[in-house]
Amino acid sequence: MGPRDNGFKVVLLGEGRVGKTSILLRYVKGEFSDRQVSTLQASYLDRRLAVQDQSIQLSIWDTAGQERFHALGPIYYRDADGALLVYDITDYSSFNKVTKWVRELRQIVGAEICITIAGNKIDLEKHRAVPEDEALDYARSVNATHVYTSAKQNKGLDHAFLDLADRMCKRRQAQRPPSNPSRKHLLLVDEPAAPPKPKQNNCC
Amino acid sequence: MEEESTRALVNEGMMRSPRHGHAFAKQQMLGRFCAGCGKLAWASACRCLLCGTTVHRSCTMLRSVPKCTWAGDPLETPSERTVPWDEVDASRASLAAVRYISLQRVAATGAGRALRGVLPSNIAAVAAPRRRRDDALLAAEAAKIKRLPVKPTELTSLLELATAAKHARALEPHLVDEDEEVTTPRRPPSRSRRLGLWAGATAAGTVAGGVVGSAFAGPAGALLGAKLAQAAVASGATACNVGAFVGGAAVSYRQRHLLRSVSADVARLWTRRDDARRVAERALNAASGATAAGEPFDAAAAAALARADLDGAFLEFDPASDPLAPKLAELATLDDQVAIFVQTVLATRRTAPARVHAALSKLFYQRRHHVLPDVVAWIRCVSLEIVAYHARLAEAADALELAFDAVDRVILSHAYDIVFAKFDDPDRNRLLEAACDDPTSYVFKLRKNRTHFNKAVAALKTLDAAKTPSDKLRCLVSSVEALARSPLFDKDDDDDDRDQGRNNNNNNNNRDVTADVLLPLAVDCVRAARVPKLHAHLAFVEHLGRDDFLGVQGYALTTIHCALSVLTKNPHTPSAF
Numbered sequence: 139m140g141p142r143d144n145g146f147k148v149v150l151l152g153e154g155r156v157g158k159t160s161i162l163l164r165y166v167k168g169e170f171s172d173r174q175v176s177t178l179q180a181s182y183l184d185r186r187l188a189v190q191d192q193s194i195q196l197s198i199w200d201t202a203g204q205e206r207f208h209a210l211g212p213i214y215y216r217d218a219d220g221a222l223l224v225y226d227i228t229d230y231s232s233f234n235k236v237t238k239w240v241r242e243l244r245q246i247v248g249a250e251i252c253i254t255i256a257g258n259k260i261d262l263e264k265h266r267a268v269p270e271d272e273a274l275d276y277a278r279s280v281n282a283t284h285v286y287t288s289a290k291q292n293k294g295l296d297h298a299f300l301d302l303a304d305r306m307c308k309r310r311q312a313q314r315p316p317s318n319p320s321r322k323h324l325l326l327v328d329e330p331a332a333p334p335k336p337k338q339n340n341c342c
Numbered sequence: 343m344e345e346e347s348t349r350a351l352v353n354e355g356m357m358r359s360p361r362h363g364h365a366f367a368k369q370q371m372l373g374r375f376c377a378g379c380g381k382l383a384w385a386s387a388c389r390c391l392l393c394g395t396t397v398h399r400s401c402t403m404l405r406s407v408p409k410c411t412w413a414g415d416p417l418e419t420p421s422e423r424t425v426p427w428d429e430v431d432a433s434r435a436s437l438a439a440v441r442y443i444s445l446q447r448v449a450a451t452g453a454g455r456a457l458r459g460v461l462p463s464n465i466a467a468v469a470a471p472r473r474r475r476d477d478a479l480l481a482a483e484a485a486k487i488k489r490l491p492v493k494p495t496e497l498t499s500l501l502e503l504a505t506a507a508k509h510a511r512a513l514e515p516h517l518v519d520e521d522e523e524v525t526t527p528r529r530p531p532s533r534s535r536r537l538g539l540w541a542g543a544t545a546a547g548t549v550a551g552g553v554v555g556s557a558f559a560g561p562a563g564a565l566l567g568a569k570l571a572q573a574a575v576a577s578g579a580t581a582c583n584v585g586a587f588v589g590g591a592a593v594s595y596r597q598r599h600l601l602r603s604v605s606a607d608v609a610r611l612w613t614r615r616d617d618a619r620r621v622a623e624r625a626l627n628a629a630s631g632a633t634a635a636g637e638p639f640d641a642a643a644a645a646a647l648a649r650a651d652l653d654g655a656f657l658e659f660d661p662a663s664d665p666l667a668p669k670l671a672e673l674a675t676l677d678d679q680v681a682i683f684v685q686t687v688l689a690t691r692r693t694a695p696a697r698v699h700a701a702l703s704k705l706f707y708q709r710r711h712h713v714l715p716d717v718v719a720w721i722r723c724v725s726l727e728i729v730a731y732h733a734r735l736a737e738a739a740d741a742l743e744l745a746f747d748a749v750d751r752v753i754l755s756h757a758y759d760i761v762f763a764k765f766d767d768p769d770r771n772r773l774l775e776a777a778c779d780d781p782t783s784y785v786f787k788l789r790k791n792r793t794h795f796n797k798a799v800a801a802l803k804t805l806d807a808a809k810t811p812s813d814k815l816r817c818l819v820s821s822v823e824a825l826a827r828s829p830l831f832d833k834d835d836d837d838d839d840r841d842q843g844r845n846n847n848n849n850n851n852n853r854d855v856t857a858d859v860l861l862p863l864a865v866d867c868v869r870a871a872r873v874p875k876l877h878a879h880l881a882f883v884e885h886l887g888r889d890d891f892l893g894v895q896g897y898a899l900t901t902i903h904c905a906l907s908v909l910t911k912n913p914h915t916p917s918a919f
Binding site: 145147154158159162163178180181182184197199200201202203204207209210213214217 | 822823826855856857858860861862890891892893894896897898900903904907908911
């Protein structure tokens with residue numbers, strides 16, 4: 139596997155019907171309603187973003203949300219840099235599922251994956267079933283960011299992905315060894331010449 | 343013409359001693375003292391073409407020789423110096439310069455960054471060519487060289503001899519004297535001289551061996567060191583300090599350290615000849631076991647490169663004069679051109695990449711148990727050689743990737759069966775066959791028009807015919823894309839997200855295939871295609887593919903992988919998804 143200089147893989151995880159796919163579709167079509175990005179656009183999205191004065195490429199992978207496909211999770215989030223865990227604020231069980239995903243991600247991928255927890259369907263605030271404090275406290279406790287989104291009203295999506303991209307960038311820069319800055323040319327290093335020896339009268 | 347080539351060699355530093363910067367040439371001179379050992383140089387002396395320093399031929403590599411003081415082109419160490427591509431005149435550069443430029447360009451590409459491990463990390467393999475050719479400077483050099491009483495022909499033959507000797511020694515590092523002074527080949531001395539030499543060497547070797555031995559291991563070491571040194575001298579070793587070192591090293595058990603220091607010296611000696619230095623480093627690394635992975639392959643590649651007549655075999659890809667040009671003109675895309683070029687280069691036995699390829703191929707068939715790493719190393723080495731071989735190929739940003747693909751095709755066309763067999767697993771084959779016998783399920787939700795689904799199945803079936811990872815990946819992508827293009831569902835389909843995000847879609851019949859739908863579709867597609875050994879195909883792509891599987895290729899691979907997992911882990915999945 140080659141190194142990814144400015145490419146990031148983000149997986150969308152969450153229970154079925156919480157709106158993962160809607161988020162992806164809205165994120166695609168919110169700005170690109172006229173043209174098709176790719177034929178796989180409903181499940182896979184390449185998006186170029188400008189973060190920290192550099193252009194990065196987000197590859198957003200949607201996953202099948204059905205419970206029977208839960209076991210396939212590790213195949214999807216292998217080598218992922220970030221995860222957007224989506225729950226439905228009107229459905230407490232979907233929030234429980236998020237906590238399960240977080241545990242699984244931390245256990246299998248480790249601490250290096252950036253996690254954003256998105257409470258979707260914020261337009262249905264009056265039917266809220268997940269207390270706001272609980273969600274925020276939980277996100278803080280697992281070192282994740284919490285955002286509210288509404289795929290229907292196109293709210294919070296840009297912020298969610300930009301914030302995630304920003305954190306992934308910072309994390310990758312922190313992981314990169316400081317002695318190896320990206321440069322255009324190879325650095326030519328020669329070994330220092332040995333100091334000249336005193337005369338040797340043994341050559342011939 | 344010969345003057346020009348000599349001038350170019352001096353200018354590029356290729357004929358100058360890497361240690362002192364002198365451009366030594368054989369001369370018959372009397373009455374001069376050797377700058378290396380201080381003795382009178384009666385005959386067979388060498389004189390620096392630039393500064394006039396005279397040394398014995400056998401003293402050319404001694405450290406005591408002062409550095410060349412020629413002011414016209416002061417010896418510049420390549421330390422911490424980067425050479426921008428545009429400052430190097432590629433049109434007239436030697437192969438060394440071309441190789442350097444090519445590898446620099448490759449290193450700047452995405453694939454090149456991935457290959458940092460292969461590309462020389464500390465310049466080892468690639469020495470910078472000298473600065474840009476300046477006509478005024480060249481003229482001045484030419485005038486100086488003309489005044490020198492050396493015939494360029496003589497000089498060239500000396501150079502050839504020295505280069506050949508270096509190559510030969512570099513390939514067999516264990517034959518390098520453990521003397522830290524590695525010298526140019528010496529002529530056998532006369533008989534009387536040999537006798538004197540033997541006597542002096544024995545005495546000096548005994549004393550030196552004793553001293554060194556005692557320094558490392560006390561009195562017992564001194565005794566043993568002296569004996570060993572005597573034995574070494576008596577058995578034909580030429581210099582007394584060889585005895586000293588052999589004795590000391592044997593007693594002090596510092597073989598490893600010594601080998602490393604010798605390696606460093608040998609490597610340092612050839613800073614100018616990029617290929618020679620590369621050969622030296624690779625071979626010495628192989629000998630000292632410094633890097634474990636792929637070392638036999640690196641050594642074989644180095645050997646093949648050294649045997650190839652690099653300077654003579656350079657093939658400039660000039661559209662005007664190139665014999666391939668008419669053939670290539672018919673091909674529109676770069677990858678086709680690269681493929682043809684690679685095949686031509688590898689088919690022509692005299693080219694350097696072809697020799698590397700042949701050497702690695704031979705090694706591969708001898709070591710079949712290391713199939714995967716060997717094939718990867720093989721493809722990497724040959725691809726790199728091909729890109730370095732052709733300056734203009736390196737200009738294209740994705741040239742290395744394309745070269746990889748083309749080399750893949752060549753190599754896997756005859757090694758495919760061996761490689762693929764390594765991924766085969768009969769148990770999983772049986773499991774998949776059993777799962778495929780279940781009736782397809784999700785596909786019945788599609789409308790009657792199953793054109794795209796059938797296309798996806800057909801694309802998946804071509805996996806077996808594709809022999810390279812990229813070709814197989816292409817099959818997977820086209821299959822998954824065809825699945826994603828079949829959005830014709832019945833209206834009563836229970837859509838998970840009907841309410842959200844889709845209301846702006848005017849054509850309700852033309853709904854998008856989301857991940858929730860794509861995966862079951864892929865399961866059915868895998869089941870319908872009945873590709874034998876599908877898991878082996880996927881593992882083949884994952885292990886040999888150079889993609890980081892981040893983009894759409896990765897998504898397609900993962901989708902089919904998941905579908906296969908669903909099928910084989912749950913062979914009796916309920917028919918309705």
